[in-house]
Amino acid sequence: MTTDATDATTELSILLDIGSAWTKATVVGRSTGRWRIAAHAAQPSSWPDVALVDTLAARLADSADPRLSDRLRALIAGAPRITCHTPTRAGRMALASVSADLSGLAARRAAESAGWVVVESASLDDGRPAAERLAALQSVEVDAWLLAGGFDDESGEAALEMAGLVAAARGAGQTPVLWAGSALMVDQVSALFEPRAVRVLPNPRPSAERENVLPLRRYLEVLLVRLVEPGGARQLAPVGFSRAVVALARTNGLRISAVDLGAQYATLITVDPRGSADSLVLASGGLASPSITSSGNPARIAHSIPTAVDELAVADALQNLRARPDVLPHNDEELAIVHGAARALLEKMIDGQGRLEGIDLLIGGGRTIAAAPTPAQAMAIMIDGLRPLGVTQLAIDPAGALGPLGALGDDEIVEGTEMLRDDLLVPLGAAVVCRGTRPGHPAFRVTVHRAGWPSIGPIEMRAGGLQVVPLARGQSAELEIELESGVTLGGRARARRVHASVLGGVVGLVLDARDIPLVLPRRIDDRRAVLAAWQDAMLREIPPSAEAAS
Amino acid sequence: MTGGSVHRIRLERGTTASVQVGAEVRPDEVVAVRRRPLPPIRIPIADPLRRRADGIDDVLTVQAGSQVEAGERLAAAGSHEVTAPVGGLVLAISHLDGTILLAPFGPEEPVVGHVRGKIRGIDHDAITIDVPAARLRGVGGTGDAVHGQLALSVQNPDEELRAAAIDVAATGKILVGGSRASAETLTRARAMGVAGIVLGGILDKELRDFEAIQRRRREAGGLTASFGLLVLEGFGKVGIDPQVFGWLRSQIGRMASLFGSERLLYVYDAGAAPSRRPLPRVGDRVVSHGRPYQGRGGVVVSLLEELHATASGIPTRMAVVRFEDGRLAAMPLANIEATVRPEDR
Numbered sequence: 071m072t073t074d075a076t077d078a079t080t081e082l083s084i085l086l087d088i089g090s091a092w093t094k095a096t097v098v099g100r101s102t103g104r105w106r107i108a109a110h111a112a113q114p115s116s117w118p119d120v121a122l123v124d125t126l127a128a129r130l131a132d133s134a135d136p137r138l139s140d141r142l143r144a145l146i147a148g149a150p151r152i153t154c155h156t157p158t159r160a161g162r163m164a165l166a167s168v169s170a171d172l173s174g175l176a177a178r179r180a181a182e183s184a185g186w187v188v189v190e191s192a193s194l195d196d197g198r199p200a201a202e203r204l205a206a207l208q209s210v211e212v213d214a215w216l217l218a219g220g221f222d223d224e225s226g227e228a229a230l231e232m233a234g235l236v237a238a239a240r241g242a243g244q245t246p247v248l249w250a251g252s253a254l255m256v257d258q259v260s261a262l263f264e265p266r267a268v269r270v271l272p273n274p275r276p277s278a279e280r281e282n283v284l285p286l287r288r289y290l291e292v293l294l295v296r297l298v299e300p301g302g303a304r305q306l307a308p309v310g311f312s313r314a315v316v317a318l319a320r321t322n323g324l325r326i327s328a329v330d331l332g333a334q335y336a337t338l339i340t341v342d343p344r345g346s347a348d349s350l351v352l353a354s355g356g357l358a359s360p361s362i363t364s365s366g367n368p369a370r371i372a373h374s375i376p377t378a379v380d381e382l383a384v385a386d387a388l389q390n391l392r393a394r395p396d397v398l399p400h401n402d403e404e405l406a407i408v409h410g411a412a413r414a415l416l417e418k419m420i421d422g423q424g425r426l427e428g429i430d431l432l433i434g435g436g437r438t439i440a441a442a443p444t445p446a447q448a449m450a451i452m453i454d455g456l457r458p459l460g461v462t463q464l465a466i467d468p469a470g471a472l473g474p475l476g477a478l479g480d481d482e483i484v485e486g487t488e489m490l491r492d493d494l495l496v497p498l499g500a501a502v503v504c505r506g507t508r509p510g511h512p513a514f515r516v517t518v519h520r521a522g523w524p525s526i527g528p529i530e531m532r533a534g535g536l537q538v539v540p541l542a543r544g545q546s547a548e549l550e551i552e553l554e555s556g557v558t559l560g561g562r563a564r565a566r567r568v569h570a571s572v573l574g575g576v577v578g579l580v581l582d583a584r585d586i587p588l589v590l591p592r593r594i595d596d597r598r599a600v601l602a603a604w605q606d607a608m609l610r611e612i613p614p615s616a617e618a619a620s
Numbered sequence: 621m622t623g624g625s626v627h628r629i630r631l632e633r634g635t636t637a638s639v640q641v642g643a644e645v646r647p648d649e650v651v652a653v654r655r656r657p658l659p660p661i662r663i664p665i666a667d668p669l670r671r672r673a674d675g676i677d678d679v680l681t682v683q684a685g686s687q688v689e690a691g692e693r694l695a696a697a698g699s700h701e702v703t704a705p706v707g708g709l710v711l712a713i714s715h716l717d718g719t720i721l722l723a724p725f726g727p728e729e730p731v732v733g734h735v736r737g738k739i740r741g742i743d744h745d746a747i748t749i750d751v752p753a754a755r756l757r758g759v760g761g762t763g764d765a766v767h768g769q770l771a772l773s774v775q776n777p778d779e780e781l782r783a784a785a786i787d788v789a790a791t792g793k794i795l796v797g798g799s800r801a802s803a804e805t806l807t808r809a810r811a812m813g814v815a816g817i818v819l820g821g822i823l824d825k826e827l828r829d830f831e832a833i834q835r836r837r838r839e840a841g842g843l844t845a846s847f848g849l850l851v852l853e854g855f856g857k858v859g860i861d862p863q864v865f866g867w868l869r870s871q872i873g874r875m876a877s878l879f880g881s882e883r884l885l886y887v888y889d890a891g892a893a894p895s896r897r898p899l900p901r902v903g904d905r906v907v908s909h910g911r912p913y914q915g916r917g918g919v920v921v922s923l924l925e926e927l928h929a930t931a932s933g934i935p936t937r938m939a940v941v942r943f944e945d946g947r948l949a950a951m952p953l954a955n956i957e958a959t960v961r962p963e964d965r
Contacts, residue, residue: 114954116898125937200711201657201723208633208657211745230684231712231721237685238657238709238723241633243745262685363824385824389855390914393759398934398952400911405932443933 080138082145085474087307088115088155091333091395092437094470095122097130097146107493110469114396123147154310154473156335160353161294164212165191166232168219176274177218177250180283183422184290185308185351194228207239213297214245220252222276229255237262250274250286308337308351310476317483320345324430331412331436333358333395338419350423355415357438358395362411363388371410376601379403409451412438416455426458427560433465433495440466445576446608449498457586459560461502461570465495499541499575505586506556507533513557513583519548531583536607541574625755627735629747635731637742644738647767647877651733651747655725660711666718669697673718686710694720734765735877736888753886754893760851762831763880768815770876774798777820777865783808790814794876796868799859803829816848816878818885820915821858848880858915861907862944863894863959892962900958906941910955918943
């Protein structure tokens with residue numbers, strides 16, 4: 071039986087992630103009975119939709135059924151779309167606390183990790199006169215006021231004074247007041263505001279010794295969606311991304327960490343095999359957020375890149391990135407600055423979330439990581455910025471499909487991620503990252519046993535060393551790791567000999583004995599030499615002569 | 621960059637609008653008055669009313685957060701009462717010493733709108749004004765809202781604004797500079813009474829230095845006049861888009877309002893400003909946002925088929941642009957925008 075061109079058709083869906091700077095689109099089509107990612111493309115979000123359709127049609131043209139070639143644009147334009155988007159604006163919060171370092175710090179952590187931007191904070195110990203504090207709080211426009219202070223078994227004048235300050239600054243405004251302080255003071259604080267204005271939340275600093283940020287963070291996540299983006303929580307990119315990662319972890323029985331670094335938002339989520347997740351969403355954590363240009367960052371980034379770029383040029387480049395996040399880095403120097411900024415932002419996220427340890431799979435998302443010019447660059451950003459302790463598989467989401475998949479209904483996400491499991495992620499390989507090395511001493515020895523191939527090693531890694539061992543995509547290997555005294559790959563066991571199974575990827579197996587955190591020489595020339603050596607090591611595999619049958 | 625638009629002036633707490641909906645306002649007109657809080661004073665409650673410090677709740681008639689007028693009752697017990705010596709905001713009530721902490725309102729300060737237009741609406745936290753002006757939006761800025769006549773201080777958009785170019789004739793004006801200005805130039809401009817400066821670019825370092833100087837002078841009480849700075853294109857030495865520069869040149873002498881921290885410039889009674897369109901086509905005039913041609917204008921000569929790698933190795937759609945100095949360069953399409961003259965829209 072023959073089918074003419076008018077009969078031929080196909081089933082397509084479009085996964086769309088509309089970011090604040092770039093829009094990522096993925097064409098999912100049915101091929102020989104299976105749903106596959108057929109093409110993907112990205113363009114600045116300011117470009118018209120028709121340009122995206124044209125690009126996708128052009129990418130599909132080579133692989134699509136020739137009978138469809140004239141109708142590809144129409145098919146893509148008419149395909150159902152599953153969309154997520156960066157929140158249209160961040161939730162703005164003013165924070166008032168008794169102590170900047172105790173209640174204030176805990177409350178700020180909870181708010182920022184839930185995706186809020188703290189636009190003004192005041193505390194009784196911030197060194198400002200009361201009038202100045204009041205004027206500062208009066209000058210802000212916010213979606214909510216967060217009050218924190220007082221340990222759970224205490225009732226203090228200080229907390230009440232801060233609540234009074236907020237009552238004075240807020241006036242008759244309608245914005246909600248969130249009391250995250252001593253439970254004993256709920257009535258006194260509530261009395262300062264109109265009825266039902268105050269919502270009582272868990273105290274993030276219930277005692278001097280204990281910080282308990284998570285319950286407050288959870289509540290603030292929900293409140294943010296309700297106040298700022300009512301009606302479409304799962305279509306928000308940070309939410310969709312997290313939901314998709316949870317589905318991947320549960321389906322595959324893996325402990326997964328995933329990071330999505332965008333222009334405005336940065337999301338880091340760690341999920342255990344049962345689906346229990348701990349996420350960090352920074353509304354001002356992306357590459358174009360004002361925080362990247364804040365004092366000290368340009369110098370820090372200039373110190374972290376191997377090329378000789380002065381701090382002033384880095385500062386200008388970061389400001390340009392903030393002003394026009396959809397502009398592409400023109401040359402290696404600009405790219406190095408962007409990647410340096412990405413590493414710095416990931417480090418900041420780890421500071422807020424806690425060290426990554428014992429992760430089975432680490433996924434990188436966002437254009438800077440997942441669309442880096444080479445996979446090795448993507449892997450370097452993740453390893454350097456996140457420093458995952460132990461033996462970890464790494465992958466990227468090059469199409470930006472995780473966010474839109476997470477926007478599906480609860481029962482459809484697993485189906486979606488399972489259908490696309492072969493295409494969704496590009497495996498980069500695995501990394502062995504250790505801690506506790508001593509300068510000048512060996513850190514660990516690795517022998518790589520590859521099925522059907524000669525074994526490699528043992529390779530001795532000395533402190534500060536970085537090396538890539540060839541391990542192709544799909545190829546499995548057993549690692550026999552012998553740790554030196556004091557060196558660890560994490561976990562409770564203090565075994566000196568560790569066995570691990572790894573899978574290869576487009577980069578390979580990275581052996582990293584640079585310790586956590588990375589330690590760099592103080593002298594500029596030495597530092598650049600070390601950074602250049604690490605960059606060089608990531609881009610080349612060990613020569614065949616180093617391979618030896620064991 | 622658009623024509624007439626709506627401008628919003630935020631009213632902080634303690635600010636009262638002094639205009640009415642429908643009123644026409646001038647840039648130098650006071651649209652509201654504000655009373656800032658002064659350092660708080662303690663008002664004894666327990667002693668005058670002969671109460672224990674921890675027992676004053678029963679006699680209070682205000683609570684923390686209340687706004688009170690001078691003479692308003694704060695607490696009363698029998699025939700005795702305590703009144704507010706001045707108007708202000710109640711910040712706290714101390715049960716340790718039985719006092720009220722009151723932040724008195726300072727003297728009335730005028731809030732100047734700095735825009736010309738018609739009051740569209742007033743609510744508790746903002747005044748909105750219809751502004752009959754062409755608007756330019758920049759990528760950076762600093763300083764206060766200012767207004768003044770537009771004046772040209774450079775001859776071409778790539779030229780740097782030098783301190784020597786600023787003299788007494790620039791006092792009260794908004795100067796159109798070129799590709800950058802040093803912190804020294806900006807400081808001199810402010811000292812000479814220049815209202816504001818519009819630049820294509822500025823070095824981040826110069827901007828930070830200037831802001832630091834202003835902060836120190838403000839703390840020392842040495843700053844009086846307002847000053848605003850608007851950066852149109854980018855950071856570093858970046859010329860103003862030639863089409864925008866040409867348009868600004870044609871508006872010299874017109875009244876303008878500059879909002880540095882909001883990155884806005886309004887030019888009154890002006891024709892529409894050139895607009896920008898992403899994804900330029902062959903023949904379009906464009907401005908580059910990416911190095912090494914940032915801020916330079918040119919014309920798209922051709923669009924390259926398929927993806928090509930930038931020098932940084934990123935595969936992307938590219939256009940060949942002939943820049944105004946005659947140089948031909950392949951630019952990522954994402955890094956250029958078409959500049960459209962109003963008559964070509």
